[in-house]
Amino acid sequence: MNMIPNPDPQVSLRALGAMLREQSVLAAIEVFAREVGNVFQMRLPGFRAVMLVGPEAARFVLVSGREDFRWRSEGDPVTALLRQGVLVQDGEAHDRLRRAMNPALHKRMLEAYIGGMVRGTDQVMRGWAEGQPVDMLVEMRRAALLILLETLFKVDFSPDMESLWKAILKTLDYISPGLWMFWRGIPRPQYQDALRQMDAYLYRIIAARRAQVGEASDLLGLLVSDDSMDDGLIRDQLLTMLIAGHDTSTALLSWALYLLGKHPETLARAQAEVDAVVGRDVPQMAHVNQLTYLDQVINETLRLYPPIHLGSRTAAVDLTFEGYSIPAGTRVMYSVYLTQRMPQYWPDAAQFKPERWEASQAQPQPYTYLPFGGGPRNCIGALYAQVEAKIVLASLLQRRELRLLPRRVYAHMGATLEPRPGVWMETRLRRV
Numbered sequence: 519m520n521m522i523p524n525p526d527p528q529v530s531l532r533a534l535g536a537m538l539r540e541q542s543v544l545a546a547i548e549v550f551a552r553e554v555g556n557v558f559q560m561r562l563p564g565f566r567a568v569m570l571v572g573p574e575a576a577r578f579v580l581v582s583g584r585e586d587f588r589w590r591s592e593g594d595p596v597t598a599l600l601r602q603g604v605l606v607q608d609g610e611a612h613d614r615l616r617r618a619m620n621p622a623l624h625k626r627m628l629e630a631y632i633g634g635m636v637r638g639t640d641q642v643m644r645g646w647a648e649g650q651p652v653d654m655l656v657e658m659r660r661a662a663l664l665i666l667l668e669t670l671f672k673v674d675f676s677p678d679m680e681s682l683w684k685a686i687l688k689t690l691d692y693i694s695p696g697l698w699m700f701w702r703g704i705p706r707p708q709y710q711d712a713l714r715q716m717d718a719y720l721y722r723i724i725a726a727r728r729a730q731v732g733e734a735s736d737l738l739g740l741l742v743s744d745d746s747m748d749d750g751l752i753r754d755q756l757l758t759m760l761i762a763g764h765d766t767s768t769a770l771l772s773w774a775l776y777l778l779g780k781h782p783e784t785l786a787r788a789q790a791e792v793d794a795v796v797g798r799d800v801p802q803m804a805h806v807n808q809l810t811y812l813d814q815v816i817n818e819t820l821r822l823y824p825p826i827h828l829g830s831r832t833a834a835v836d837l838t839f840e841g842y843s844i845p846a847g848t849r850v851m852y853s854v855y856l857t858q859r860m861p862q863y864w865p866d867a868a869q870f871k872p873e874r875w876e877a878s879q880a881q882p883q884p885y886t887y888l889p890f891g892g893g894p895r896n897c898i899g900a901l902y903a904q905v906e907a908k909i910v911l912a913s914l915l916q917r918r919e920l921r922l923l924p925r926r927v928y929a930h931m932g933a934t935l936e937p938r939p940g941v942w943m944e945t946r947l948r949r950v
């Protein structure tokens with residue numbers, strides 16, 4: 519049995535250099551993988567993890583060895599925040615919550631959500647002045663929040679958006695990689711106000727829904743009509759969906775706009791497709807399947823910049839992977855980002871090439887493309903997110919000319935992989 523390789527000080531120094539140069543921890547992880555291999559240790563004071571790269575690793579964590587891993591990790595801010603949310607539960611408790619929420623995200627519900635997706639996008643676009651720069655990282659967050667709350671909770675978020683904006687960003691900051699990793703368990707009082715504000719809002723919408731009578735098939739309706747759930751458990755699911763369901767879509771949409779802005783020929787082709795398929799109609803389900811080039815753009819964006827770029831678990835028992843021993847209790851991570859850029863599976867891996875997703879081309883090899891995870895704990899909102907991305911982008915391309923302003927953007931490892939410091943674009947109404 520082999521010990522997991524530990525990068526030597528020279529490699530660590532090069533990784534640190536790359537991190538500082540590129541302003542991104544991802545650059546450091548890339549150096550480790552290139553110089554050490556697809557299995558290595560990440561050691562920082564107070565933080566240790568084993569990093570795995572490649573399809574075999576993903577299959578091991580997500581499918582073949584999944585019973586030997588735990589998601590929930592006590593002392594981790596994600597668990598502290600989401601408490602008993604479906605994302606951080608294991609075993610029967612997880613499966614029960616997942617079953618309870620599945621119907622609200624089922625394929626047959628999506629058609630009913632499309633109106634909300636169009637309205638959320640319209641509302642955000644109405645705030646844009648002709649020819650004035652807007653930051654799409656901010657604008658897409660507004661759209662994603664309005665859409666998520668309207669479709670899944672049947673709540674109009676516009677009156678509360680401004681007062682909760684800072685609290686939402688602060689909550690995301692609370693669960694992002696940071697100094698807490700080195701000093702676990704230390705209280706972080708600077709977050710308490712934001713977390714309290716979020717809770718107060720969620721308990722308010724739960725109480726308002728309980729006061730209403732009648733059946734409802736949206737997510738909040740399903741949860742309040744489930745007698746086995748108290749308000750605390752419902753709060754945990756709402757916060758899970760609010761965070762997992764809007765921050766990821768924000769990242770996907772803002773990266774897609776960045777890449778479209780960087781590649782004007784792709785933008786023109788996507789816009790021509792929207793004109794041909796949607797024309798002047800309001801985007802609807804019938805258009806979704808016909809927007810095939812937009813699909814390719816979305817797939818390629820998720821390949822290059824997967825919003826969830828790392829999967830993280832804890833080994834519940836002593837494990838072996840490809841001859842390496844992983845003791846129980848080890849934090850095990852697999853890199854979606856690096857796996858989706860492995861040159862042996864992805865020719866011209868670093869290039870943005872939506873055409874690689876044309877139906878005539880080969881499908882990706884199993885477990886080389888994992889933007890929504892895999893196995894029984896894959897993303898519950900995968901279909902929702904893909905329809906949402908198409909409707910939002912189609913609505914934008916239908917109405918606006920978009921021009922990316924030349925500013926440096928890097929991939930920031932926050933709660934998701936975000937284009938920082940933002941995606942600044944000038945927009946103009948289209949005269950068609």
Ligand code: HEM
Nearest residue numbers: 605762763766767770825826889890891895897898899903
């Ligand atoms: C582009 C958008 C999205 C991406 C890239 C994404 C990605 C992912 C990934 C990779 C996982 C698996 C995590 C793991 O195995 O550790 C996951 C799980 C999850 N996602 Fe998403 N997601 C997106 C949108 C959404 C939406 C819209 C919702 C809700 C409306 C959602 C809710 C969840 C939940 C609740 C889980 C946990 C599932 C479980 O543990 O059973 N996600 N997502």
